[in-house]
């Protein structure tokens with residue numbers, strides 16, 4: 409069974425506190441919107457789809473608290489909470505998409521609290537289904553003998569269920585496909601070492617953890633056939649925003665003729681923004697100066713700590729979604745998919 413990273417329980421949110429992994433599997437209860445904001449900022453919950461669901465449930469917490477108030481009060485409290493949540497992390501578009509959807513549904517309803525709660529809980533449930541569909545769609549690109557390189561964490565701990573890129577990998581393994589996986593450590597927050605390695609070991613996948621600096625050498629010497637990783641935002645033309653290090657992996661993959669796929673639900677697409685609109689999160693210098701509690705650099709060195717980077721569409725072989733695998737030219741294939749979704753309702 410995949411781990412479930414988040415639950416809604418009697419008007420409270422229960423999460424796996426990912427900062428404690430892999431040493432301890434600890435659950436934490438979030439009771440207020442400030443608890444939720446803190447959990448997102450400190451990365452107790454992280455990963456684009458999970459951040460979106462957590463923010464939606466954060467609004468559900470507020471709706472639950474004011475559920476006996478009618479009309480204006482509930483909507484103004486929801487908007488206040490939305491502003492707090494929007495300021496948590498800037499790059500993953502799932503956060504903003506989720507907040508906008510919950511507010512829209514509440515505003516249109518005669519019972520905004522009930523509507524917001526039901527919509528957020530349904531978003532969590534739907535993520536499980538979407539994960540499964542993405543993992544199934546992704547099987548068309550995985551063959552026996554594939555040696556896959558993955559980056560950051562895109563599994564159960566980045567979503568509500570099996571995951572995005574790691575979901576495709578884990579399903580391939582469960583189906584008995586003969587695959588081998590190389591996962592990067594993903595400095596500075598070590599999502600690959602702490603979380604992806606934890607999930608791969610739990611599933612019994614034939615996997616190796618490598619330092620981020622070993623990507624080119626591993627591609628060259630270990631017969632990597634495919635790169636599979638996630639996305640925090642994909643623009644209308646296929647420009648990909650994902651965990652820092654993604655762009656250098658894409659460049660290396662192209663140089664060595666290795667296929668490069670991103671796996672993302674349609675909630676990770678941003679059809680409105682252009683590259684100039686996207687803010688790349690920069691995080692605390694402490695994340696680079698310290699590993700855990702251990703100081704590894706002088707405290708006074710200047711630090712640049714971007715959490716994400718931008719990969720242009722020409723580096724991408726395909727985008728696996730819950731509907732289909734999109735291929736270049738992405739402007740056309742993305743447009744076609746979203747027209748289809750609109751028509752099908």
Ligand code: MRU
Nearest residue numbers: 454455456562566572638639651
């Ligand atoms: O900073 P994080 O850990 O939230 O970043 C996560 C990633 O970059 C993932 O690759 C991305 O969110 C896709 S997760 C399904």
